[in-house]
Amino acid sequence: MPGSKGPTLNGSQMHAPLAWLLRPLVRLLIRSGITFPALADILRELYVNVAEHDFVLPDKAQTDSRVSLLTGIHRKEVSRLRGAGAPVNAVPATVSRTSLILAHWLASKDFTGPDGHPLPLPRTAEEPAPSFEKLVEAVTRDVRPRAILDEWLDRGLVVHDAEDRLVIAETAFTPQPGSERQLYYLGRNLHDHIAAAVANVEGNSPRFLERAMHYDGLSQVLAEQLEERSRGLAMEALLTANREAHEACQTDEPGDWRINFGIYVYAEQVTDRRSSEPGARAADGEAGPPEGRDDGGASS
Structure with a gap:
């Protein structure tokens, strides 16, 4: 649960990973014409909404003053925004x-x-x-x-x-760029991936599988070969999981739970060597807080 006891985190620890994970999103926002003031308005409303609903103290009504304290947003602004509701991404x-x-x-x-x-x-x-x-x-x-x-x-x-x-x-399987379908899954899938990673960071032990295999210092040819191979493995995993889930749903009693099983593959040319040691090659089963560590070894 948000706000529950877990590892003690210093806010300054979040600066580097936050900047890294937001960079591709900021690039998309700029290309889409969403300016910083527009994003700030969305974040301000979202901060108030999350503080209002996810950080309620037991047996106590949430107040404007406490929401202001949690978010750093002025109490008058909190009063105006409370009840506005978080942005909703309904399924078209x-x-x-x-x-x-x-x-x-x-x-x-x-x-x-x-x-x-x-x-x-x-x-x-x-x-x-x-x-x-x-x-x-x-x-x-x-x-x-x-x-x-x-x-x-x-x-x-x-x-x-x-x-x-x-x-x-x-x-x-690959919606048209910029289509309603693709933008819906942009929000849904990134939300669930980040939510899984955050739940693991906040918990005393990892709850969700959130791991990745990664190699640095590769030639373009090998990177493209590994990307293609990974695509094939990913599709087989998704098709298998879909078949089993579909069959299980035929006898399952309806409820209010959901599950999202996602796989991603990403490759890029690293032009800033500060983010990757020259010539370094490493295989690692770790992504965020893992359930365990599976080192794939290293080769020169």
Whole structure:
């Protein structure tokens, strides 16, 4: 829980990691035309909202004075902002529907082959053969399958194969840059990754798996090879987890919990050697507070 007992942290310890994790976001904000004053307004409201709801003392009403003390924001400003509500990133209807249908196609035994991979689907088919129409109707009957197909073809989420069957395109997994779908997952996935890392920092023992393998001092050729290999491993892990989760959900009693299993791969050319020793190569299972340390060794 926020504000609960855990390791004692000095605020100055947060300066370097905070600047590092915010740098890509600040770059995106500047490109998007969000100025510092606009960001400051969002942060001010968010500080008040988090202090108001996540740092309540047991059996005591939260006051403007205490919120002001916790946040450093003037009490008059706190009074104005309290109750405004934190920024909400609701799931757009098209994102939710698309994700559900794709997940069903990737996981359901009715729409996957013996190897677990999604089957190519004709638009329509007689029972009991699978089809795109049956796939959509298995998830929702609020929208006609043809309307969804036209939308997906236009967005490049599905393509026709040589036999005129529909297959999932790579763009189904990599949303169009700047699209509503991509921006939704920007907020959701980064929130959950940071929330997992923060929970581990705040706790007396790591609660969430939040780890990474990293190598420095590589040639561009090897970096690209490792990135491609990592992509393949990541997709296999996600597809396997999705299939198992989909099957388990069929018999699970509905509740109010959620889980997000994410994997990321990142590679870049390091131009500032202060962040990486020249020629250093290291493999490390550690990212943030790990559940344990798995050193992959080092080579020169």
